Amino acid sequence: MTSIRGAEMVDWNLAVATATRLVRPGPEVSRDEARAVVAELRRHAKASEEHVRGFTRMGGDDLHDTPVLVVDRPGWVRANVAGFREILKPLLDKMQERRGSSPGGAVLGAVGGKVTGVELGMLLSFLSSRVLGQYETFAPATRELPAGENGGGRLLLVAPNIVHVERELDVQPHDFRLWVCLHEETHRTQFTAVPWLRDHLEGEIQSFLGETEVDPMTVLERVREAAQSLSGSRPEGEEGDEARSIVEIVQTPAQREILGRLTAVMSLLEGHADFVMDGVGPAVVPSVAEIREKFQQRRARGASRLDLALRKLLGLDAKLRQYRDGERFVRAVVDEVGMDGFNRVWTSPNTLPTKSEIAKPADWVARVHRKAES
16 A cells, blocks of 8 residues: 555545445345346346347457456445546645645644545445446456456446336346346446557546645645535635536646546446447347436435435536537437447547537547548
């Protein structure tokens, strides 16, 4: 772990312990029911490979070497802490250097590491009951988190959350589980069939983190401004940040530019997964129309007023827009140039859509197709 004289910059073990302690219990199921759910999710994940490959025309039998892990909420937390720990290491090393040379750095490190660990744990406990599945790509391979032979990640399916949502929506469980697997398998296909994608995303994230202010007073001032904005207690006459999340407020101009590129990529990945899920669905998921309608309503309304407030605070409303805008982009491009034409998007980082092209698919078609054909 990154540490200063033994004091961790982030107490990762405390983050896991905090999240595990605070995580909500899953839906009530018997041991036999739990085993049946796990077995069915594994079968659906396997079946989804062929469905997704056939529909997207991406990848082959040799590309899907990444494991499928059916996990509970604490298992999802542990996987994500391992991923955060890996991706944040360069930033924490830089902060270690800065803090280690300052008076009282060791004390600040010890206190700050505990506080950050608790805060991260609280965030993950909130998210752990909302994620149905995830393709985790950054955590190094371990016995608990195996990865593909070629450096890939692993597909996580969060069984208690899938059961909770299928009951909440009152939909056919077998159909809903396959529907979810189709979405998550699309993400696995994206990363296994496009070998440069992981490194590209990691490079963008590291560029974003590299622009982070590491001076503690600067960070504290930004967080104070963010808190005032979100609580409505900013000084009179300061306007303009009411609709922005804490993620957006605590940023430099360079980070906003990088975030624009990351937002475009994530919109593409999420929208593509939704497009594939709905494209494959009618042939293999009999009740797909009912599931989609009810699930969209659930996405739009949130679970409660508190949930809506937290979504705004954490910037999760942007995530919901990514699904909608990205799916609209993919559909428009496929309608214009077909699936093979759309798949040019995976040629290189230069053929990825920009944030403005996500909103105007015709601009991407003009840049990538007509330029290549001229």
